[in-house]
Amino acid sequence: MSTNRTFTMIKPDAVENGHIGGILEKISSAGFKIVAMKYTQLSTRDAEAFYAVHSERPFFGELVEFMTRGPIVAAILEKDNAVEDFRALIGATNPAEAAEGTIRKLFATSIGENAVHGSDSDENAAIEGAFHFSGREIF
Ligand code: ATP
Numbered sequence: 118m119s120t121n122r123t124f125t126m127i128k129p130d131a132v133e134n135g136h137i138g139g140i141l142e143k144i145s146s147a148g149f150k151i152v153a154m155k156y157t158q159l160s161t162r163d164a165e166a167f168y169a170v171h172s173e174r175p176f177f178g179e180l181v182e183f184m185t186r187g188p189i190v191a192a193i194l195e196k197d198n199a200v201e202d203f204r205a206l207i208g209a210t211n212p213a214e215a216a217e218g219t220i221r222k223l224f225a226t227s228i229g230e231n232a233v234h235g236s237d238s239d240e241n242a243a244i245e246g247a248f249h250f251s252g253r254e255i256f
């Protein structure tokens with residue numbers, strides 16, 4: 118069953134490259150409502166925990182290094198069919214394969230530095246939202 122919430126991060130590359138405003142504009146034009154948002158930075162421990170599912174992958178060290186190197190914007194987004202629709206809006210993991218008009222096509226630089234995160238399931242959306250936000254930070 119699908120729910121109406123997903124979790125996103127604007128990753129350090131997109132923040133460094135000045136794309137916070139452009140990405141938030143794409144998100145709101147696509148009909149997502151922001152129900153929680155913060156500007157923050159992941160510690161090494163945070164990034165290792167958040168991406169624990171990838172801990173055996175060869176790029177894990179690089180991923181943790183990247184995700185901790187500067188601030189991110191974390192947000193919970195609301196819309197019907199949020200998880201699936203947001204994955205469509207961000208495009209493929211590798212921006213070279215991302216469809217025209219998607220956030221990664223517009224703002225990402227490489228498969229590693231790909232501008233945004235989007236939850237891959239309703240279950241993970243709930244886990245990831247709770248990782249970053251307390252109940253009174255969600256509106
Ligand atoms: P995300 O979970 O960040 O939304 P995704 O679901 O599209 O991305 P995953 O397979 O979950 O992709 O990979 C998590 C992240 O790990 C990617 O977004 C990217 O930053 C990094 N990554 C994935 N594959 C590679 C790779 N081959 N080389 C370097 N980094 C990679």
Ligand code: MG
Pocket residue numbers: 235237
């Ligand atoms: Mg993923």
